[in-house]
Each structure stands twice: as structure tokens, then as C-alpha cells.
């Protein structure tokens with residue numbers, strides 16, 4: 001599991017999430033009482049260039065090989081350019097490499113071979129601290145299973161993103177309130193996640209992902225756990241964020257959801273094809 005997802009999962013006790021995503025994965029140790037707010041780095045290394053004029057992400061001949069056993073070639077020579085302001089959907093069957101590619105874009109995983117430039121920076125040359133700093137400041141994540149902390153309020157969950165980005169409490173709270181207002185949940189800030197609907201939980205997760213104004217929003221099956229009505233409300237939110245200029249890369253199994261994106265690519269067995 002990726003480090004950021006691991007952090008978001010800390011303290012998580014929702015059985016559906018545990019069953020679908022944590023199978024076979026090491027316990028994060030969250031039950032010991034440590035919370036991301038307490039363990040997050042105070043001041044992430046500042047790196048990356050929000051005004052870089054070229055593509056925000058550029059993958060060239062990227063492969064990802066898992067030695068196993070059994071060995072898996074999850075990505076087999078991916079070439080992909082994500083321009084600033086793009087809204088890209090990635091579709092493909094289960095096990096085709098979608099999450100592996102998204103994790104690579106999110107600096108949660110490293111290519112085995114090939115090059116990944118983020119805002120022109122070859123990320124292979126960055127230290128772990130630099131990667132974490134870039135991730136905290138430049139990239140927002142939304143997952144199928146929300147990964148909200150059940151014992152924290154909605155506001156506290158969203159403020160967590162500011163903690164990762166190294167912001168003070170005074171800076172974090174107004175940003176979190178603004179983001180929750182933005183997703184239409186200003187009236188739910190003191191609720192805990194388990195009192196919210198699935199659609200509301202995902203909107204909290206989106207608020208958390210965008211509250212520090214990332215340059216890239218990565219979403220792995222953001223509507224996968226939602227019914228049609230909630231899925232549509234989340235998609236409307238993505239449309240608005242895209243219209244505001246946010247760069248979005250979204251994985252989906254749902255063709256209707258993929259239609260909302262400006263650009264679509266398909267992965268089959270680790271290989272990418274463009275959908276016309």
C-alpha cells in the first residue's frame with residue numbers, strides 16, 4: 001500500500017474498507033493512537049514549480065515490474081502527457097495497471113524503468129523528503145473508500161491536508177472551511193464521517209484533497225462505492241473543479257463517468273491506448 005493512503009487509513013475502522021482494500025496488507029498500527037495529525041512532518045520540503053509552462057506530468061516508456069511471486073509486469077512502457085488543466089479518465093479491466101499508474105503519477109510508487117517528469121522535474125532524482133513535500137503541496141488524492149478518520153469531525157478530517165502541507169492551524173482552518181463550503185458541506189463540519197451519506201463522505205474527501213490548492217487531483221474510482229445520484233453529484237463537483245482549471249486524472253470502471261472527462265485512455269494488461 002502507498003504511504004499516503006496508509007496515512008489516510010490510520011484510525012480507519014470501517015469494515016467495508018478493511019475487507020476490500022486491506023486484505024493481506026500490513027496493519028498500519030493506527031489503533032495504537034498515533035494520528036496523521038500527530039505524525040505528519042512539520043515542514044515539507046518545498047519543491048516543484050506551480051508556474052512551470054510545460055506539462056504537469058510526462059511519462060516516457062514507464063514500466064513497473066513487481067517481482068512477486070508471481071512476477072507481474074503491471075505497466076509495460078507507458079507514454080502519457082498530462083497537460084495543465086487536463087481532465088483525463090483512465091479506464092480498463094481489473095488488474096490492468098490503473099492504480100499502479102495513478103500511484104506512479106502521485107509519487108506513491110516509482111517506475112521500474114522509464115522517465116517521469118513532474119512539472120519538468122525528473123522525480124527519480126528526488127529524495128524521499130522531496131517526494132513527500134511535492135506530494136503534500138502539489139497533489140490531492142481521492143480514493144474509492146474515502147479514507148476518512150471515523151473519530152474526527154468533518155472539519156478535522158479536511159484540516160489534515162493542511163497538516164501534511166506544513167500549514168499552521170491558523171492557516172488550515174479557514175482553508176478547510178472554504179473547501180467544505182465549496183463542496184456544499186458547510187452545514188456538516190461538526191459531524192463525524194459515519195453520520196454522513198456515501199456521497200457526503202466522498203465530498204469531504206474531495207474537500208480534503210483540494211483544500212490546499214493542489215496542482216493535480218488524482219482520483220481512484222471516486223464513484224465506485226456510490227449510487228447513481230451520489231455519483232452524479234460527485235461528478236458535477238469534478239466538472240466544476242475542472243472548469244476552474246484544476247488538472248484531474250481519474251480512474252473509473254464506469255463508461256458514463258468517463259464520458260465526463262475531456263480525454264480518455266484505456267489500459268489493457270499494462271499497455272495504454274487512447275480512446276478517440
Ligand SMILES: Nc1ncnc2c1ncn2[C@@H]1O[C@H](COP(=O)(O)OP(=O)(O)OP(=O)(O)O)[C@@H](O)[C@H]1O
Nearest residue numbers: 066068072074092093094095096097098099100101
Ligand atoms: N504491490 C504489488 N505487488 C505485487 N503485484 C502488484 C502490486 N500492486 C499491483 N500488483 C499487480 O499489478 C497488476 C495491476 O494492478 P493494479 O492495482 O494497478 O490494477 P487495477 O487496474 O487498478 O485493478 P482494479 O480495477 O482491480 O483496481 C495486478 O496484476 C496486481 O496484482
Ligand SMILES: [Mg+2]
Nearest residue numbers: 098099100220
Ligand atoms: Mg485499482
